[in-house]
Amino acid sequence: MENQFNDFHLTRGMDVAVKIFPCEEYASWKNESQIFADANLKHDSILQFLTAEERHSGLQKEYWLITAYHSQGNLKDYLSRNVLSWRDLQKMAGSLVSGVAHLHSDYTASGSPKIPIAHRDIKSTNILIKNEQECVLCDFGIALRLDPSLTAEDFANSGQVGTARYMAPEVLESRVNLEDLESFKQMDVYSMALVLWEIASRCDVIGEVKSYELPFGSKVRKQPCMEVMRDIVLHGRGRPEIPSNWLAHQGMRFLCDTITECWDHDPEARLTAHCVAERFNLITQIDLLSNSENPPWVR
Known part of the structure; x- marks a missing residue:
């Protein structure tokens, strides 16, 4: 599906959003509710969950997910309206990568053990923008808990899911290694790379922004x-084009190298989300250590 949010009625109060699932989408609501119910999921780059409820609307049942509300909307719409500075790009891309790394991690930031989660439908319409121009991941309707106690058959029964535009080669070819839980993370990293490309394409350090x-x-x-x-x-x-003028900016070239490694055809050759997060931390540190109003890769 190109935009899962459009499949459900979305309303809002002053500071909360209500995502309403019809009865035929019960399985998606249940899965997302269970994913959100894990206290270890909480993170600045993950949509804040408030509660899940079953409601009756006349003779019909509805299933609600109540979350924090972000008035800036999703990343796709935000990028279509705005050109980004290098600082904007760092905040958006860095927060996205941080959220994916947290999903995939075996531990929370405080060191508590957690079950890794594969999102399985990372795309710009499943990412919201906070007022601080930071990204939060949302829509966990087809997310998968990578519980080591589950078998390859359990994972096979979860189905081949996602959005075709963002599917990794091995998903398109139906050759995912279900014996290895890292395979599900590698699929997410490929999809994340496409979103990072979208963000990069709207940054003014590349010259003319199309x-x-x-x-x-x-x-x-x-x-x-x-x-x-x-x-x-x-x-x-094929992959989205990285024009040569993007590479004239040092920071952007570093980002493009990272994107290229994340959408490698070979799943095992891709960077992990944790590695990508470390690279973004390195970019930030170099900017801070530059002790100048115009660091080498800030325009």
Whole structure:
């Protein structure tokens, strides 16, 4: 699905959002509720969960998820309206990577053990923007707890899911290694790389900033099917273009190298989300240590 949020009625109060699932989407509501119920999921880059409720609307049952509300909307819409500075990019991309790294981690920031989670549908419409121009991950309807006690059969029964545009090559080819829990994280890292490309494409340090478009936007229709994406990503080894002018900026070149390593065709060659988070920390540290109003890669 290109935008899962559009499948549900979304309303809001002054500071909360209510995501309403119809009865036929009960399984998605239940899964998302269970994911959110894990106290160890709490993180600045994960949508704040308040409660889940079953409601009756006439003769119909509805299922509610009540979360924090973010007035800036989702990342896709935000990028279509705004051009980013290098500092904006660092905050947005860094917070996104931090959230994915937390999902994938075996431990919380305080060192408590946690069950890693694979999001399985990372895309710019499943990321919200906080007022601080930071990203928060949302929509965990098809997320998967990577519990070591589960078997390969359990994971196989979870199905091949996600959004075709953002699917990793191994998902498109149905060759995911279900014996290795890292496989699910590697899929997320590929999808995350496409979103990082979207963010980079709207940063003013690259020179002329073109109108926003989704990954592969010029090559496919609005909601491409898996067959089309197989031709581009799997058989053609295609990826979104990284123009040469992006590489003229030192920080952007470092980011583009990271993106390229994250969408590698070989899942095992991809960086982990934790490694990408460390790279963003390095960029920030270099900027801070520069002791200048205009560090080497800040325009």
